[in-house]
Amino acid sequence: GAGVSQSPSNKVTEKGKDVELRCDPISGHTALYWYRQSLGQGLEFLIYFQGNSAPDKSGLPSDRFSAERTGGSVSTLTIQRTQQEDSAVYLCASSGQGPRRNGNTIYFGEGSWLTVV
Amino acid sequence: GENVEQHPSTLSVQEGDSAVIKCTYSDSASNYFPWYKQELGKRPQLIIDIRSNVGEKKDQRIAVTLNKTAKHFSLHITETQPEDSAVYFCAANSYQLTFGKGTKLSVIP
Numbered sequence: 001g002a003g004v005s006q007s008p009s010n011k012v013t014e015k016g017k018d019v020e021l022r023c024d025p026i027s028g029h030t031a032l033y034w035y036r037q038s039l040g041q042g043l044e045f046l047i048y049f050q051g052n053s054a055p056d057k058s059g060l061p062s063d064r065f066s067a068e069r070t071g072g073s074v075s076t077l078t079i080q081r082t083q084q085e086d087s088a089v090y091l092c093a094s095s096g097q098g099p100r101r102n103g104n105t106i107y108f109g110e111g112s113w114l115t116v117v
Numbered sequence: 118g119e120n121v122e123q124h125p126s127t128l129s130v131q132e133g134d135s136a137v138i139k140c141t142y143s144d145s146a147s148n149y150f151p152w153y154k155q156e157l158g159k160r161p162q163l164i165i166d167i168r169s170n171v172g173e174k175k176d177q178r179i180a181v182t183l184n185k186t187a188k189h190f191s192l193h194i195t196e197t198q199p200e201d202s203a204v205y206f207c208a209a210n211s212y213q214l215t216f217g218k219g220t221k222l223s224v225i226p
Contacts, residue, residue, distance in 0.1 A: 033213070042218035043161070043206060056213055058118075091160065104149060106214060108160040 002026075004109035006092050012115045013082055021077045021112045025094030032075050033093040033106060034067060043091065049075060082116045089113050119144040121209050123217025130197050131225050138220045140207035141189040147209040150183060150190045155204045155219075164205075165192070197224045 005024040013019050025032050034046040045059040049069045060066070064082075069075040079086055095106040120143040130136050142150075151166035167174045167181045167190065174181050178197075183190040190209075194201055202224045207217040 035216075043216040045213060045215065048213045104210065105151065105163055105166065108153075108162070110160050 004092055004094050004107055006090075006109035006112050008112055009110060010113045010115075012117060015084060015116055016081055018078065018080045019082055019114060021079075021090050021092075021114070023075045023077070023092030023094075023109060025073065025075070025092070026107060029094035029096055029107075030072065031095045031104070031106075032069060033095075034075070034077050035091045035093065035108075036061075036088045037091055037111070038088045046077070046090075079114075082114075084116045087114055087116045119147060119209055119211035119215040121207060121215050121217045123207050123220060125220060126218065127221045127223070129223045129225060132197060132199060134197055136192075136194045136197055136201070136222055136224075138192045138205055138207065138222070139189060140191070140209075140217050141187075142209040142215075143188065144209070144211040145185075145188065147211045149210045150181070151208050151214075152181060152192050153206045153208065153216075155206065157203075161206060194222075197222075199224050199226050 007022045032049040036044045036046055047067050048056045051072045052069050064080045067077045089111040091108050091111045093106040093108045095104045123140045148169040152164050153161035154164045155161040165176050165179050165181050167183050172183055178195045180193040204219045204221050206219045208214050
């Protein structure tokens, strides 16, 4: 696609329910990232994929959070048993190569706004 | 891992004045330093970037400088306009792109 596409754009869920957030990166991009941004805050790194593997899962806040990527393309971020503190914007980004490559620009999607009530 | 510090957290300037945002990083292996602009409710968008083999880069009213010895880099916006009002994030890449906490820039007409 022309840009990074995320769905849903908005999600309101009840505390304790599971949610799935989807990211469709720019076609041909091998690297995919998930970030979380709480209201008025910075960009918190969650996880990075190179192809289908995740070399760096260090940012996942707890074992309620998981992510997968299939076919080197679409990724899904799953949050189980959601809590109110999970409310945030979840931003997906992609780049042509991994982060160690010099000058590797990453492009963000519009984000999925999650509200846990 | 990489640690990026960004200052100031908020910045107000009069229209037409210059704005400067500064960042420091910790990992000497970092070699790519982008700046993103995020307008309210929108995605972060790349506005300028610099690689470790140059010390300065300019694009119209925006410039970025890099001091690898001191491990700091700065964003300079000249002749600020109200549409420059946004949150600006610096970043540095080591293993993965690490962002500063952002600077909220307000340009007062």
